[in-house]
Amino acid sequence: MESRFSLMPVDMQKLQTVAELRECNELTMKYGLFLSEQQIQDIAERRFAALKDTGRIEFGQGILKKLVAIFCDSPYIMQENYEDTILELQDSFYYFKNESMDRISDDELIAFMKHRFDGTCQGSLEYLSGTSLEELCRDTRYGYEVDDADMQGDSF
Amino acid sequence: MERDGNYLELVSNQAVLDGTLAKEDLDALKIKLWRLLGQRVERHTMGDSSSVPVETAEELFKSICFTIGLQMKASGKSAVLLLKTADMQELLRAGWAEIESQIEIGKKLLQKVKDSTPQIENISYRDTLTGIESFFKKYDYLFFAHEIPCDIDYQLCHPVPDELHGIEYINEYLRHLLIESQFCGHFDTGKIIMLLESHCPGYKVLLINLYEPVAVNAIGLAMLDGDILALDISERDRGELWECFQGWTKTRAIEELKRSADKLYHSLYTEDVQASEYLQRTAIELYPRIEAALTAGRFEGVFYSLLLKPAEAIPDIKFVDGEIMDDEDLRKLIDEISSCRFVSDKIVIVKQEVHSLRDLVEVLNIGFWEDDCPVLFDALQTSELALLLQFLHNQQPEWHSESGWELQLLEYARQQDDSRKSEIGYVRRG
Numbered sequence: 001m002e003s004r005f006s007l008m009p010v011d012m013q014k015l016q017t018v019a020e021l022r023e024c025n026e027l028t029m030k031y032g033l034f035l036s037e038q039q040i041q042d043i044a045e046r047r048f049a050a051l052k053d054t055g056r057i058e059f060g061q062g063i064l065k066k067l068v069a070i071f072c073d074s075p076y077i078m079q080e081n082y083e084d085t086i087l088e089l090q091d092s093f094y095y096f097k098n099e100s101m102d103r104i105s106d107d108e109l110i111a112f113m114k115h116r117f118d119g120t121c122q123g124s125l126e127y128l129s130g131t132s133l134e135e136l137c138r139d140t141r142y143g144y145e146v147d148d149a150d151m152q153g154d155s156f
Numbered sequence: 157m158e159r160d161g162n163y164l165e166l167v168s169n170q171a172v173l174d175g176t177l178a179k180e181d182l183d184a185l186k187i188k189l190w191r192l193l194g195q196r197v198e199r200h201t202m203g204d205s206s207s208v209p210v211e212t213a214e215e216l217f218k219s220i221c222f223t224i225g226l227q228m229k230a231s232g233k234s235a236v237l238l239l240k241t242a243d244m245q246e247l248l249r250a251g252w253a254e255i256e257s258q259i260e261i262g263k264k265l266l267q268k269v270k271d272s273t274p275q276i277e278n279i280s281y282r283d284t285l286t287g288i289e290s291f292f293k294k295y296d297y298l299f300f301a302h303e304i305p306c307d308i309d310y311q312l313c314h315p316v317p318d319e320l321h322g323i324e325y326i327n328e329y330l331r332h333l334l335i336e337s338q339f340c341g342h343f344d345t346g347k348i349i350m351l352l353e354s355h356c357p358g359y360k361v362l363l364i365n366l367y368e369p370v371a372v373n374a375i376g377l378a379m380l381d382g383d384i385l386a387l388d389i390s391e392r393d394r395g396e397l398w399e400c401f402q403g404w405t406k407t408r409a410i411e412e413l414k415r416s417a418d419k420l421y422h423s424l425y426t427e428d429v430q431a432s433e434y435l436q437r438t439a440i441e442l443y444p445r446i447e448a449a450l451t452a453g454r455f456e457g458v459f460y461s462l463l464l465k466p467a468e469a470i471p472d473i474k475f476v477d478g479e480i481m482d483d484e485d486l487r488k489l490i491d492e493i494s495s496c497r498f499v500s501d502k503i504v505i506v507k508q509e510v511h512s513l514r515d516l517v518e519v520l521n522i523g524f525w526e527d528d529c530p531v532l533f534d535a536l537q538t539s540e541l542a543l544l545l546q547f548l549h550n551q552q553p554e555w556h557s558e559s560g561w562e563l564q565l566l567e568y569a570r571q572q573d574d575s576r577k578s579e580i581g582y583v584r585r586g
Contacts, residue, residue: 056210059198061206105205
């Protein structure tokens with residue numbers, strides 16, 4: 001597999017990711033969040049590392065832009081922890097995408113993460129990945145319906 | 157890349173090696189395929205997910221390559237020219253149309269196979285046909301065209317090459333199966349069953365090929381100018397074949413096998429090139445078995461005699477032992493047998509008094525010595541002999557009787573003619 005895809009235009013995707021994250025800065029500025037050029041490069045690099053670690057391949061825009069756009073208004077994200085939080089969220093996203101056996105769409109998973117992050121997790125990434133996401137993926141695998149109240153973040 | 161036998165990759169790699177496709181062209185092709193893969197992934201996830209597991213992407217990619225490769229083969233145009241100039245999206249669409257037409261061909265082939273299926277019970281054959289029927293319902297050629305979503309258990313005489321995938325594999329499998337079924341259709345089903353009983357008594361449940369023993373015996377008979385349709389190769393025929401093959405070199409033997417296959421073909425078919433080629437291949441591939449049989453000194457495992465009684469003609473055999481004698485009575489009986497002057501008297505007593513296998517074995521252990529045994533065995537029924545042989549078979553290797561009757565029995569069984577041997581064997585299997 002690696003040999004087959006190794007020559008695929010990963011560099012092009014990196015450039016695209018970097019450009020998108022730059023554009024995100026315009027959106028996040030009003031929340032006091034800003035990524036430096038170095039941080040953007042690091043996040044873009046980490047994207048491919050996370051994909052490789054989780055055994056996934058991403059096409060098109062990817063989810064970074066969506067993650068930033070959804071999470072930027074969280075009361076638990078500040079400039080100091082902005083980059084680390086985005087990196088963690090990105091890793092968790094791909095990990096739990098696998099864990100849910102791809103039965104949850106990107107938008108649903110990001111929405112769930114956001115509501116739990118702002119809700120019961122109170123900004124704790126460990127709590128989010130250690131309990132909420134585990135529970136969601138377990139329920140998804142066993143075919144249980146996700147509690148609507150939880151999806152809305154009302155459980156907090 | 158060659159491991160998967162992907163036609164598109166093979167062609168592009170070869171073209172690069174030949175110098176007909178520049179590295180830049182290959183890179184451009186990869187980028188086109190990558191974009192196409194992105195589109196297919198998006199369609200597969202219905203836009204819900206921007207990423208997929210590597211395994212899923214790999215399968216989707218294989219499907220794209222398979223479909224495009226199929227279209228390239230079908231179009232008859234220069235593969236390199238297509239790689240350089242063609243729009244991959246268009247090739248993919250044309251490939252889907254090609255697959256659809258091949259699916260229709262496959263359905264017709266399946267129907268023909270069903271119509272020509274020999275009336276012989278074989279689980280793997282039946283299940284495979286059911287499986288292929290479900291293939292046409294489950295086959296998702298838009299995303300996984302290279303996959304074969306069904307179980308194919310039945311073993312063909314000449315397997316389909318591993319390089320073929322998806323509908324190509326199924327159609328080729330059905331073509332082979334049709335040739336085999338139509339070939340078997342030329343022979344009497346009862347005779348085929350008798351041959352299979354002899355070749356592999358568990359033919360109903362085991363993963364065996366039904367065509368091969370029929371074709372091999374028919375080729376052997378064609379070689380001897382015998383009655384091909386009888387399918388029976390007698391001990392004498394085997395001897396003649398043995399003589400022939402022993403005297404021939406490898407090249408001559410293969411030539412003779414091919415000639416016999418040709419003779420067989422002309423006596424069964426009017427015109428069927430594929431069947432002719434299939435038979436020729438069967439004949440050629442028979443030689444290594446013949447060579448091994450010549451080394452081993454036995455031809456029984458290559459050319460079979462028909463088992464005289466087809467399984468269907470004989471009811472299931474169940475063994476219910478008779479009443480066991482009281483120990484004291486048995487002891488008295490053995491004393492009485494031992495004191496008999498003539499073996500005929502002993503046999504009369506055994507026939508009248510002994511009603512169970514255990515008692516018979518006890519009597520044999522100390523009542524019948526050396527020359528008495530063959531006379532007794534002559535008087536016993538086939539089923540009784542079969543029971544005694546089975547009894548010996550179930551004993552530990554170190555088991556021995558006092559009288560040594562077991563050695564006499566084995567020698568006696570060895571001396572029986574083929575017909576009696578097969579009867580005894582049949583009862584034992586039953």
